Amino acid sequence: MKLTNDKKILTVGLGLIGGSYAETLTKKGFAVTAIDSRREAIDYALKKGIIADGADVPDRDLIKNADIIVFALYPHIFLDWVKNYGSLIAAGTVATDVTGVKCSVVYEVQRMLPDGVEFIASHPMAGREVYGVENSTPSIFEGANFVVTPTDKNTEDAISLCEDLGKTLGFARVSRLSPEMHDDMIGFLSQLTHCIAVALMTSCDAPDTELYTGDSFRDLTRIARINEDMWTELFMLNKEPLMRHIDLFTAELTKLRNALAENDCETMKQMMRVSTARRARFDKPKNN
Amino acid sequence: MKLTNDKKILTVGLGLIGGSYAETLTKKGFAVTAIDSRREAIDYALKKGIIADGADVPDRDLIKNADIIVFALYPHIFLDWVKNYGSLIAAGTVATDVTGVKCSVVYEVQRMLPDGVEFIASHPMAGREVYGVENSTPSIFEGANFVVTPTDKNTEDAISLCEDLGKTLGFARVSRLSPEMHDDMIGFLSQLTHCIAVALMTSCDAPDTELYTGDSFRDLTRIARINEDMWTELFMLNKEPLMRHIDLFTAELTKLRNALAENDCETMKQMMRVSTARRARFDKPKNN
Numbered sequence: 001m002k003l004t005n006d007k008k009i010l011t012v013g014l015g016l017i018g019g020s021y022a023e024t025l026t027k028k029g030f031a032v033t034a035i036d037s038r039r040e041a042i043d044y045a046l047k048k049g050i051i052a053d054g055a056d057v058p059d060r061d062l063i064k065n066a067d068i069i070v071f072a073l074y075p076h077i078f079l080d081w082v083k084n085y086g087s088l089i090a091a092g093t094v095a096t097d098v099t100g101v102k103c104s105v106v107y108e109v110q111r112m113l114p115d116g117v118e119f120i121a122s123h124p125m126a127g128r129e130v131y132g133v134e135n136s137t138p139s140i141f142e143g144a145n146f147v148v149t150p151t152d153k154n155t156e157d158a159i160s161l162c163e164d165l166g167k168t169l170g171f172a173r174v175s176r177l178s179p180e181m182h183d184d185m186i187g188f189l190s191q192l193t194h195c196i197a198v199a200l201m202t203s204c205d206a207p208d209t210e211l212y213t214g215d216s217f218r219d220l221t222r223i224a225r226i227n228e229d230m231w232t233e234l235f236m237l238n239k240e241p242l243m244r245h246i247d248l249f250t251a252e253l254t255k256l257r258n259a260l261a262e263n264d265c266e267t268m269k270q271m272m273r274v275s276t277a278r279r280a281r282f283d284k285p286k287n288n
Numbered sequence: 289m290k291l292t293n294d295k296k297i298l299t300v301g302l303g304l305i306g307g308s309y310a311e312t313l314t315k316k317g318f319a320v321t322a323i324d325s326r327r328e329a330i331d332y333a334l335k336k337g338i339i340a341d342g343a344d345v346p347d348r349d350l351i352k353n354a355d356i357i358v359f360a361l362y363p364h365i366f367l368d369w370v371k372n373y374g375s376l377i378a379a380g381t382v383a384t385d386v387t388g389v390k391c392s393v394v395y396e397v398q399r400m401l402p403d404g405v406e407f408i409a410s411h412p413m414a415g416r417e418v419y420g421v422e423n424s425t426p427s428i429f430e431g432a433n434f435v436v437t438p439t440d441k442n443t444e445d446a447i448s449l450c451e452d453l454g455k456t457l458g459f460a461r462v463s464r465l466s467p468e469m470h471d472d473m474i475g476f477l478s479q480l481t482h483c484i485a486v487a488l489m490t491s492c493d494a495p496d497t498e499l500y501t502g503d504s505f506r507d508l509t510r511i512a513r514i515n516e517d518m519w520t521e522l523f524m525l526n527k528e529p530l531m532r533h534i535d536l537f538t539a540e541l542t543k544l545r546n547a548l549a550e551n552d553c554e555t556m557k558q559m560m561r562v563s564t565a566r567r568a569r570f571d572k573p574k575n576n
Contacts (some may be wrong), residue, residue, distance in 0.1 A: 069493045088544065093448035125502035134494055145500055175499050182500075184302060188492065189505045196508065201563035203533075210569045211463050212470075214413035217477045217570070219507045220484065224567040228560035232553050239548060245491075246545045250538060252487035260527060265520050272516035275489035279512040281498045282505070 001067065001094055001157065003164040005029040010066035012081065014041045014054070017098045017124060018072030019133030023050045024169050025064055027138065033062050039136050041133045050133065058085040061110055066090075068165075071097040074162030074230060075105055075237055082112050091116025094153040096165065098124050100186060102179035120158040121149045122166065123182065125190070129225045133196055138170060145170045146171035149179045181187050195242070197224035289355065289445065293317040293451040296477045298354035299367060302329045302342070303542055304416060305359030305386045307424030312337045312457050321350050338421065346373040350408065354378075356453075359385040362518055363393050363525055370400050379404025384444050384453065386412050388474060389469035390437045392525040398441050407439045408446040410454065413472065413478070417513045425460060434459035437467045475529030479535055482519055483530070485512035 001007070009025055013016040014036035022032045022045060033052040042054040055062055061216050063069070069089065071078050078099060087090055095117060099105050106121040124146040128135065146166030150159050153172070155246065159176070166174040177185065200217075201224040235242055252271075259267035289295070299306040302324035310320045310333060312488065316460070322342040324330055343350055351357070357377065359366050366387060383405060387393050394409045401407055414432040416423065428453040434454030438447050447464070452461040457483055465473065465542055488505075489512040540559075547555035 011490065020515050033441040034431055042434070045382065046406045047527055056357045062447060084517050085441065105479065127502070128490045144502065159315060171296040172497055177500065183498045183543060189497065190493070193488070193504045193508045195541060195544050196488070197504075198559055198563040199537055199544055200481070200484070200545075201566045202559050203536045206473070206476070209473065209477065211461055211466065212435055212473045213416070214432065216481045216485075216511045218479045219510055220569050220572060221563075222505045222507055224563040226560045228557040228564070231560060232556045234408065235548055235556065236553065243548060245543060246541065249487055251546075252532065253483060253538060255490075256483050256487055257531060257538075260523055265524065268523065269304060271486055271490050271518040272514045272519060275486040275509075275512040276516070277491060278515055281507050282501060282509060 001110050001161050002093075003068075003161055004166060007067040008033065009068045009070065009179075010035065010062055011051075011070045012036075012074055013072035014045055014051075015072060016037075016131050016133070016134045016135055016140075017126070018070065018127060019050060019136030020044065020126075020138060021070055021072065021098075021124075021169065022133075023048075023136050023137040023237055024141065026052070028168060033066065035059060035062060036133075040275065045133050050136065058088065058190060061090055063088045064090050066093060068161075069093060069095040071095065071099070073097075073099075073117055075099055075101060075233055079105060079108060079112075086113050086117075089114060089117045093117050094161055095119045096122050096162050098122070100234050101237040102182045106149060106151060106179045110151065118153075118155060118158045119248075120162045121151075121155050121161050122181065123147045123149065123186070124166070124169065124171065126171075129222065131227065142169040143172045146174045147182055148174065148176050149182045150176060183238050184241045187238055187243045189237060191231075191238060191242045192245045194223050194226060195235075196244060196249070197221050198226060200224065289380075291420075291449055292358075295355040296321065296353055298323065298350055299339075299358045299360055300324075300346075301360035301365075302333055302339075302362060302421045304419050304421070305340060305412065305427075306335065306358065307421030308414075309360065309386075310342065310421075311336075311424050311455065312426040312429065314338055314340070323347060323355070324421075333421050338424065346376065349375045351475055352378050354381060356434045356449075357381060357383040359383065359387070361385075361387075361451065363389060363466055364520055367393060367396060367400075367407060370397050374401050374405075375400060375503075377405045381405050382449055383402050383407045383409050385449050386410070388478065388522050389525040390470045390474075391484055392572070394437060394439060394467045398439060403544050406441075406443060406446045408442050409439075410450050410452045410468065411435045411474070412457065412459065414459075417510065419515065427433070429458040434462045436462065436464050437470045437472055438464060439467065467469060471526050472529045473564045476533045479519075479523060479526060479530045480533045482511055482514060483534060484537070485509050485524075485564060486514060488512065490573060502575055527534055
């Protein structure tokens with residue numbers, strides 16, 4: 001299957017990410033439909049022209065008629081949905097997702113889906129500290145990374161389709177990783193950083209701290225405003241990689257702390273030189 | 289003394305912050321002069337109209353004629369400068385600084401300056417990851433905090449003058465703190481965050497990590513591009529508060545890690561709820 005805009009795309013879950021997919025793809029000329037249990041999300045998206053059709057129940061026709069299905073749900077709701085309604089998906093359909101962890105969902109979903117339905121997992125690495133289709137915007141994908149995580153069950157055809165989806169959505173970089181490498185990477189880049197932001201805020205109990213803050217603290221804690229249900233679930237589903245990265249980070253911070261305690265300026269400076277050199281690689285690429 | 293724009297202001301040190309002071313105050317109609325050992329900095333600032341006069345040596349006339357002197361130097365260079373040239377400052381002059389640590393400089397500078405010269409310390413909590421007057425811009429002060437740190441040697445007159453300076457420079461909030469409270473606060477808000485950013489980068493040794501990163505990691509490590517000489521010096525001059533805050537933070541991160549290890553979702557969620565509530569206080573105020 002090629003990602004031409006005669007393809008009918010169904011998003012299951014119309015929150016911030018599902019809504020931003022729908023809005024972007026509708027603007028690109030695709031016929032986009034949506035299923036979300038929240039009636040107001042569907043009504044809002046219909047009114048705003050973000051979707052062409054939608055339902056607040058797992059509507060058989062919407063599911064059967066989709067060429068491509070994007071699951072944009074919490075992991076456990078995603079797994080439940082596939083278990084309960086996966087059989088409604090027609091053979092020939094390609095499904096993908098937006099889930100932030102992979103090993104704990106990809107293999108299970110591929111096992112549960114009916115024959116002829118290919119699930120190719122992906123992770124759009126974008127987000128905001130607000131929720132719902134009401135906050136959706138294509139701009140959250142600008143400059144961001146999109147990772148496709150194939151398994152040996154996937155065909156090159158579906159992998160390419162999913163990569164094209166990432167490009168069509170406006171992501172700056174589209175990459176492939178195994179589910180295992182993805183989860184290790186995300187444990188470091190995303191989950192560890194959220195843990196750090198939370199621990200920074202909970203260790204801050206002085207009053208009026210906000211009167212004295214600079215940008216660095218604001219930057220480090222932007223993500224400290226966190227959806228506790230979603231992130232606790234994501235952490236639990238990626239426990240081993242995340243714990244390993246927390247331990248590695250804590251060891252480095254302790255090394256810096258001990259260098260300070262021992263007046264070992266050279267070790268501190270050496271760590272800062274490594275940090276400075278590595279950080280240069282991370283500047284946001286310009287979107288093409 | 290009132291901060292009327294007939295006052296002659298000398299900045300000693302014409303780097304990013306000294307340069308941004310000079311540029312802002314010149315635009316506001318003050319006659320600003322500068323001393324910096326880097327000849328190119330002086331030439332650049334003269335050519336761009338950032339200063340009215342300048343010298344690359346401690347010029348007696350520039351020093352003697354200043355009503356207000358702003359020291360924008362590394363802490364040890366600042367202390368050396370006052371020791372060597374402080375006697376050139378005329379009685380009636382008010383001096384301030386931009387140093388990021390206070391206890392280790394304020395009392396010593398107040399002790400060394402000649403009678404009749406009042407030093408009122410302050411900390412403009414603004415910065416960028418670039419250096420030099422060539423990168424100066426008044427915009428770095430927008431929305432930022434300015435903290436004045438008086439001691440019992442200071443007069444209300446000089447404290448008010450320094451507060452007016454912060455407002456004139458365009459800072460969003462001007463506050464007073466004791467040097468001790470300042471250093472504790474800065475150990476948490478600024479120095480700890482820089483330590484975390486550095487430790488995050490040094491614990492990151494996987495290749496190609498930048499292909500997969502999201503905004504959260506970029507935000508947490510923006511300050512990982514760090515001037516190792518300046519920050520090592522600042523850390524060493526604020527060792528006890530910084531070590532205490534590293535230890536408090538590490539304890540919180542370890543608490544989160546252990547909750548994860550023990551599948552204690554309720555503790556994780558509770559920490560996230562505290563984090564979310566506290567973070568709301570830190571959004572950047574709009575500049576008036």
